[in-house]
Amino acid sequence: MKVEYYKWHSDNLNRTMELKVYGWYGKPVLIFPCQGGRFYEAEDFSMISSLRIFINEGKIKIFTIDSVDNESWCCLSKHPAERGKYHQQYEYYVIKEVVPFIRKHCNTDYIKLIATGASMGAYHAANFFFKHPYIFDTVISLSGVYDLRGFVGEYVDEYVYFNSPLFYLPNLEDEYYLNMYRKNKIIICVGQGAWEDEMLDDTRQLEWILNYKNIPAWIDYWGHDVNHDWPWWKIQLPYFLNCLGY
Numbered sequence: 001m002k003v004e005y006y007k008w009h010s011d012n013l014n015r016t017m018e019l020k021v022y023g024w025y026g027k028p029v030l031i032f033p034c035q036g037g038r039f040y041e042a043e044d045f046s047m048i049s050s051l052r053i054f055i056n057e058g059k060i061k062i063f064t065i066d067s068v069d070n071e072s073w074c075c076l077s078k079h080p081a082e083r084g085k086y087h088q089q090y091e092y093y094v095i096k097e098v099v100p101f102i103r104k105h106c107n108t109d110y111i112k113l114i115a116t117g118a119s120m121g122a123y124h125a126a127n128f129f130f131k132h133p134y135i136f137d138t139v140i141s142l143s144g145v146y147d148l149r150g151f152v153g154e155y156v157d158e159y160v161y162f163n164s165p166l167f168y169l170p171n172l173e174d175e176y177y178l179n180m181y182r183k184n185k186i187i188i189c190v191g192q193g194a195w196e197d198e199m200l201d202d203t204r205q206l207e208w209i210l211n212y213k214n215i216p217a218w219i220d221y222w223g224h225d226v227n228h229d230w231p232w233w234k235i236q237l238p239y240f241l242n243c244l245g246y
Helices: 052-056 080-103 120-131 174-182 197-212 231-242
Strands: 005-008 013-020 027-032 062-066 111-116 136-142 185-190 219-223
Touching: 005 027, 005 080, 005 231, 027 080, 027 120, 052 062, 052 231, 062 080, 062 136, 111 120, 111 197, 120 136, 136 231, 185 197, 197 219
Parallel strands: 027 062, 027 111, 111 136, 136 185, 185 219
Antiparallel strands: 005 013, 013 062
């Protein structure tokens, strides 16, 4: 398997950010790490190994990036407004730095990406997908939450609202976005075992919203033995990629 490591100083975050690339060619897959996770997390927890056949056959090319959760939404010592502003800088980093890097690495300016991740990574994958459907045409979210109340309580400002899919999707009426969602592929998966209660509740709410908006989505509830943990996520992601034809 071809593995490449990159780092550069992000002007948007004013810090050095790192990432890895796995594979020669194929559909680009951007993996967001779990809460506070690093770019090497997917490799350390054997997610990359579980995807080896897709990578080696040139069906997908994986890009794994750092999070800044511990300085943004998860930094409870900061006021939520400060956390939201830093998350906005992270969004700029992903959209203005990482996405152009991915497209250059894939030798095309037009290819769309798959966004995926587990837990907090699933939140980021879904949020980036819904905010930027012209960049991402597929989302595979595993065990995610889809609003930020677990981090900011009942505080809501523009940063919280526009980064909580359960807040902004019900009020979204822009047909450009809605039609793009309907053309794209949406997979939301959650287990029903240990540590999945909050994720189950958010997934059910998201399912209701997507149904109400007439947006096709595959909402998949796995069994009561399926816990909020890596052994299941590294089964789920290859399963869904295979179902999508990769």
